[in-house]
Amino acid sequence: MIKFYSSLILFILALTSCSKSYKVTGVSSVSSLDGKMLYLKTSHNGQWVTVDSAEVIHGEFSMKGSLDSVQLVSLFMDDENIMPMVLEGGNIEISISNTKLTVKGTPLNDKLYAFVDKKASMDTRVEELGRKEAKMILDGVDPEVIKKQMAKESDKLMTEMNAYVKSFICENYENVLGPGVFMMMCSNFPYPLMTPAMEDIVKSSPNCFKNNPLIKEYVTKAHENMQSIQEYQIMQHNAEQQASMVSRPAASAN
Template sequence: MIKIIYAFIVLMSLTSCVSSYDIEGTSNITILDGRMLYLKVYDNNELKTLDSCDVVHGQFKFTGTVDSVRYAMLFMDDEGLMPVVLEDGKININIDKTRQNVSGTPLNDKLTGFMEKYVQLTNRINELGREQSRAIMDGRNMDTVNMRLAKEADKIAEKEDKLVTSFIVENFDNVLGPGIFFMMTADNTYPELSPWVEDIMSKATDKFKSDPYVKDYYEKACHNQNIMNGMSSPNAGITQPISGAPTPNELARPR
């Protein structure tokens, strides 16, 4: 009897680490109909396909299990569409021409709140570019216009930095912190030890630092910095980040 109880406890401890995801999605974008969508996760220094499904009449569905809560990316072929957290519960995804939304579970609701604020700032930056184009067409004094737009761009960049940094710091110990760090760095030409990365790592918890992507990126960034400072051998070359991940601007772009 004792052996049976012990075996049951072991089984429960193993199954409690498993997360079941149940995703139902809708889209009114006709180009998605009949296309294959992929859920990809970062594993062993690359994005790997975890699951896939067809879009049929604007509907798609993913179901499965993962060994723990995972931060994933939704792709159409090689094009990144949006991030999603694979966690227990009913997850709803809506993709339309103006926005992408994921909801239904705590971390996904939190992710969407962040992404909506981030997209607003990105759209404002894009609007500055359109304002500049209109000013050129109107024959306005571009020195004056560019000075004003540069000041506005600096303000938006500062807000964006505060938004991203505070969100990562608040979520150091769940998948959203490393996930957004991944989103902000995956499109870099090579891992770089920027002041922003140094600031994040100076505040980071051990759990955040031990995340596979964060750990790999930071080690490579430090190595590359040492090469540039002449403190390390460049024989191994400057390591490249993973490929195929959507850039923040691509995620913010309306579909």
């Protein structure tokens, strides 16, 4: 019986060890990557910290190691951020070509790149609207008709896109994908800001999301910036009103 329990403990420890180990294998059809060093980096206190690295040799590279926790990382070539991925236990497969970057093989990476693919498809539909508008202009369609139709189609597509991004973040509040995709959205702004959709995402989130250090810092800075913008707008409005009041007597005297 003692021998049985000893074997069971060793088996459980082996499973625990495997669950915390990762292996990354990558292939690249981009010839310029050969001989280059690739790095897995994670953001820590506003700085990129290297987690692992590998050299690309004949279009292939590999990395392996152990993890204390699942991390959202980025694959870098030198200082260039190539692609996001999740560093989690299991065999992670990366494919790099001139037209597409993919990561698969583990649950969160499969989920992340299903999201990336669908979001890219929606972005393509937005670009197609521009081409459609140009064609309508060349075909001599009335400008007012074009304006109304483009506004309607654009609003519909943006509503669909925002709903999809929100639902993905909400479904992944409690793992690294929720905060990670939220921060990707934030990177579209020149400085921290909060849209109504983003406010809604944070408001309905659990504490584990709200208290994520990156989310907490971003939301705090965004609210400070928005408060400053609002105060500036009020000052500007008051200044314009005062200028208008000063100019009225002069205009009346003339």
